[in-house]
Structures are given as structure tokens and as C-alpha cells.
Amino acid sequence: MRDILEVNGYDVIVTRDEDRSIHDDGVEGIANQKSSDMDNRLDIFNSRQNAVCISIHQNQFNDPKYHGAQMFYSSSNKHSEELARGIQKRFVEFVQPDNSREIKQCGKELFLCYYCNNPTVMVECGFLSNPEEAELLKSEDYQGKVAFTIFSGINDFVNSK
Secondary structure: OHHHHHHOOOOOOOOOOOOOOOOOOOOOOHHHHHHHHHHHHHHHHOOOOOOOEEEEEEEOOOOOOOOOOEEEEEOOOOOHHHHHHHHHHHHHHHOOOOOOOOOEEEOOOOHHHHHOOOOEEEEEEEEOOOHHHHHHHHOHHHHHHHHHHHHHHHHHHHHHO
């Protein structure tokens, strides 16, 4: 994902590409470390003007029948919904033509989305609880398609401004 954005002239800051916290030194306790980590990520998200912030995840549910990418956005930035719609549209066009999932507005429970000053979308790329989709999500080829799809949605959004 990072490569395709950088090749196309975007300045990319990755806050997390592995399961590690960026909490402040000396913070003790899991809850305090998580809070510090989220505050530090939000500081990074808000450190740039005219940025687009994307948080990439995989969904999970107790019923394996659910599948498909879905975007979450906050109303705290008026452009986040437009960005979410654009990325969802590209998922349907490029990799999931049967995807009928709707974008959803989030609240304060999605801390980074809600409190970010820039347009922000949480991208749920698919359901790990769906066996067929979980296999696809493990595939490097499919991961490349997903990365290109997200890039295309971002690029559409940026070029519309």
C-alpha cells in the first residue's frame, strides 16, 4: 500500500504496520499504554494539514456468512463520508462486485476517526470469520488488489478537491 502511494507522489506516514504500541516511555498498565498509544497516533494523524488518514483493518463476526469490505467514517470531518463512499465504490468496481455493504458513520468509539482533523476512514477489507474471504485476504495477489483499490479511492478523492 505504502509503495503504490509513494510511487504516485504521496507523502506517506505509517503509524502501525505490525502489532506494536507507540505509547510514551514509562507508561505502565495495558489500559494506560493503549490510551497513550491512541493519543500518539492521533497526534501523528493531526500533524499534517490537508492529509487523508486511512486505518486498515480486517473484520470479524460470530456468523461466517458475512463478507465484504466496509468503510466507517465520522461526521466530525465533513469530507470523511465522501472519502468513505469513494473507497467503497472502488471495492465494488475492482474486487467485490457483489458487495452491497453500506458505509457507516461511527462515533467516539472509533477514536482516531472521530477525533482526527483530516478526512479519515476506517477500511474493513473483509471478514476473517468468513472462510472464503479469509483465504483471499491471506493471498498476496488479493492484498495487492485491495491496496490498489484503496489507493484508487484515495486518488479519486484527492483529485476531486
